[in-house]
Amino acid sequence: MSRAPLSATKHKVPPGVWLGLAFAVCIDTAVQLVWSKTVTDVQGGATLSTLQGMLAHPLLFLMLAMYAMQFVNWMIVLSKTDLSFAQPITAGSYILTAAGSIYFLADRVTWLRMAGIALILVGVWLISGTRHHTGAPSMVHPVTDSLEDSP
Amino acid sequence: MTERMIGVVFVLGAVACEALGQLCFKRAANHAHGSARLSAVRKMLAKSEWIGAGVGCFSVEWGFWTIALTLLPVTVAQPMASVELVVITLMSRSYLQEQISLRRWAGIALILFGVCLVGLS
Numbered sequence: 001m002s003r004a005p006l007s008a009t010k011h012k013v014p015p016g017v018w019l020g021l022a023f024a025v026c027i028d029t030a031v032q033l034v035w036s037k038t039v040t041d042v043q044g045g046a047t048l049s050t051l052q053g054m055l056a057h058p059l060l061f062l063m064l065a066m067y068a069m070q071f072v073n074w075m076i077v078l079s080k081t082d083l084s085f086a087q088p089i090t091a092g093s094y095i096l097t098a099a100g101s102i103y104f105l106a107d108r109v110t111w112l113r114m115a116g117i118a119l120i121l122v123g124v125w126l127i128s129g130t131r132h133h134t135g136a137p138s139m140v141h142p143v144t145d146s147l148e149d150s151p
Numbered sequence: 152m153t154e155r156m157i158g159v160v161f162v163l164g165a166v167a168c169e170a171l172g173q174l175c176f177k178r179a180a181n182h183a184h185g186s187a188r189l190s191a192v193r194k195m196l197a198k199s200e201w202i203g204a205g206v207g208c209f210s211v212e213w214g215f216w217t218i219a220l221t222l223l224p225v226t227v228a229q230p231m232a233s234v235e236l237v238v239i240t241l242m243s244r245s246y247l248q249e250q251i252s253l254r255r256w257a258g259i260a261l262i263l264f265g266v267c268l269v270g271l272s
Contacts, residue, residue: 036225075180075202078176078177078181082243082249083174083239083243084239084240084244084249085249087239087240088236088258088259091236091265091266094265098269110272112269112271112272113269113272115268116267116268116269116270117265117269119261119265120261120262120265120266122258122265123258123259123261123263123265124258124262127254127255127258127262130252130254130258135249135250
């Protein structure tokens with residue numbers, strides 16, 4: 001199957017895709033914050049008791065609700081973009097988490113952190129300028145699509 | 152094997168599960184490409200074996216990551232886990248036939264270094 005070269009035509013990422021990616025970044029950030037809180041709350045015992053503690057923690061239900069929202073949103077985003085386009089852009093959640101910890105938890109603003117945030121921003125900008133869909137959605141992979149065709 | 156080494160193994164396990172899970176979800180999502188939103192969700196759910204596999208991978212990843220965080224500080228675990236960006240990109244090229252331009256590789260490299268710096272700060 002021949003496809004146009006990457007630079008052949010101008011491409012525009014639909015606004016709905018950017019909205020979906022922004023939502024994914026916000027949910028990722030919220031999940032990280034809630035997860036860190038629950039791990040901090042239950043940590044102290046053996047690994048198995050930590051896992052059990054996580055499963056019994058009241059915030060688990062909030063995490064599951066957020067995962068459900070993220071799942072629906074992420075599936076819609078993935079139906080419109082490459083995985084290698086969308087996934088790195090969700091690294092923007094690291095920026096939100098760092099900004100949140102600086103603002104709400106009075107974390108120190110270090111040069112190392114600011115340099116890291118700057119690198120992530122430039123990286124996201126570089127990726128945003130690439131074609132958002134280059135994969136071949138209807139291509140059947142001889143190994144991974146064998147579920148329907150296996151004898 | 153030290154606790155730290157075991158933690159590293161669990162981080163790498165979480166990375167592998169994340170990459171496999173994302174691949175499964177993308178395989179399901181590809182069947183809805185170009186459709187309107189509601190019919191897209193129906194088409195994706197029709198590929199429930201891929202979604203089920205993805206959910207399974209992410210569930211295992213959750214366990215691995217939780218264990219890793221009890222053995223390693225998050226400032227070590229998080230930068231280490233950022234290698235998933237490279238793993239997912241390589242798997243996208245191999246199994247999803249996505250074209251990865253130099254610009255995209257450059258962006259991924261910068262994000263990888265940026266995440267490491269934020270994690271270490």
